[in-house]
Amino acid sequence: MSGRILVIDKTAPDAGARAGALREAGFECIHCDSFESVLARLPDPAVDLLLAILPVDAAAHREAMGFLRGLRGRPGCDRLPVVVPGGWHDAAARLALLEAGACEVTDAPMPAELLQARIRNLLRARDTRDELARREATHRMLGFSEASASFAPRQRITVIAPDPPEDGFADWGLPGPLHRVGPHRPFAAEGRGADLFVIDGAALCARGHARNDLFRIVAELRSRSATRRAAQLVLLPDQSREAAMLLDLGADDIVPGGVLPEEIAYRGRRLLRRKLLADRLRATERNGLQAALTDPLTGLWNRRYALPHLARLIAGAQARRRPVGVMLLDIDLFKAVNDTHGHAAGDEVLRQVAARLRDGLRPADLLARIGGEEFLVAMPDTSLDQARSAAERLRHRIREAPFRISETRGSCRVTVSVGVALGPRGTDPETEAEALMSRADAALYAAKTTGRNRVTVSLGAA
Structure with missing residues (x-):
């Protein structure tokens, strides 16, 4: 997968290394030196993603918050993927950036392979959204316009966690109810029909499961017909190098340790919205047209x-x-x-x-x-x-x-x-x-x- 990335890097020292790693992965990088120059260039359909590399301080956070809110309110820019990598250790600050419009914020400098995997993941999600828009536009052009259904069905969430369950099973504020299965039974009846799988890798690793178990679960969920269309949110104990492989195997989002429960809930709700969008995409092929x-x-x-x-x-x-x-x-x-x-x-x-x-x-x-x-x-x-x-x-x-x-x-x-x-x-x-x-x-x-x-x-x- 290739793409054109708009980069604003205010940290300077390793800007060249980051851009070089992205170019090696097939991405074209276009550099801007300020948020104002970014806004002057947008909207631009040739830009696939915005990478904002900022100093981790209160002033940069305030500036980024204002920029993201302004970007999301600008016509044609509301869905541009935005990644803010590196060093945001304050969990509340991370969550605020996500809620303001960032698609990804990290709590540590992001390794090149993980950054590349995150970008691929976001561009796949963008492709699903764009294809839905194209299909609906084609239907209208052919004279078969139908209003999209406004009713959103209740979505089902299945948590894959240690077996036997620990006391005080967490729900992280996700829209319930949550159904729980063990790591060796993620494909049992409880998991069928799930819209979102939350794979509690942090708890699994703490209970002695190998990281390879996470690879197996993610890959099998994505390969089986009963579960392949469900979203996957993986919780990790840290921002490890395995995260890139999990994303490429089929995980939709990775959450490292130390985040607020509200961030897990926010990311889960975001994936459920994306799943609903993908369901709409497939439904256009089954409707009256x-x-x-x-x-x-x-x-x-x-x-x-x-x-x-x-x-x-x-x-x-x-x-x-x-x-x-x-x-x-x-x-x-x-x-x-x-x-x-x-x-x-x-x-x-x-x-x-x-x-x-x-x-x-x-x-x-x-x-x-x-x-x-x-x-x-x-x-x-x-x-x-x-x-x-x-x-x-x-x-x-x-x-x-x-x-x-x-x-x-x-x-x-x-x-x-x-x-x-x-x-x-x-x-x-x-x-x-x-x-x-x-x-x-x-x-x-x-x-x-x-x-x-x-x-x-x-x-x-x-």
Whole structure:
């Protein structure tokens, strides 16, 4: 993941080292020397995140509080991720900065690998929010505008803590009720349907559990179908180097020891709001628009939805000056599947191909069935190398295992050919969407004519 970061660093001595570590991780850093120069530059859709590195003193705290409140009140800046790393030992000061609008504040200088993981985590959350906005805008453009539901259902919280439980089981002021499970039973019935898991790593470590147990819990919660969509808040005894790995494994937030219970509650409520937003994103695919905008066989978006949404992705890419990767995938020799096994078997193969493609993509990627056996994928914020790598990964997902047709007819194998193109180039999003599709289609044709089961990149992709 890459991104463009606006940096204000008032501590100077190690500013170069911080920027260097971020550049090595693929981020572009733009430096400002004051809050005023930051505000003069914003709003800017090309900026992904603000990193504010400040002296830890009362004057800097007051200045940062005023800046954050002003930033959040400015149109177009209310959701810009803001990270304030380093040395805020006063728990009340940390909480005040979070409530004023910071997305992350740390109580110790943040190691480079943890800072990078925090930024990746925040940008993933931003992508979910932006994709929801794009989908709702596409629905309105197609004439299917519906008001978003204002009712927020009661959300369920499950705490993973030592077993047997300690006396005085903490609730940290989270909106209850809280359901508790032991570290070896986080996937039991009590954990199913949870919107938020609070993993009390501090208590687990105090009771002799290894840090590897936390890795196992986070990874398994994220991988299992019953729990993968739940938010995860991990409490650690300190700001350890394991925090970066936990974030990359799937934890949504990490809280080191020494914070106020109010901060844990604040972070938990924030994750519950994010979970509700993600649920809304998925609900847009299941509402009344589904019949008009989705393919009834595979459940994917159809051409009617995909083309205007691709134009909207391109418009966003132009504003942020970031690339969009587009690929067209076509099942090789699909007619032979129908002729050999029957059309019902062909339909089953199409459904399973769609499922494998969906499982191999990010939530913000567009996946649509646009023809009989042809699929469109659009990947925002994706370089040519990343698009080619993703195409190869999808091709392998289709080829690697047979497709089960029925109990009586057994299974069959299929492959796909993929054409890849990169944009945008032009200024008009709709024209550029057509041009990108045309370049990807030409690359797909080349893949078909040179042997099938391969990925070909448009000659004009770079």
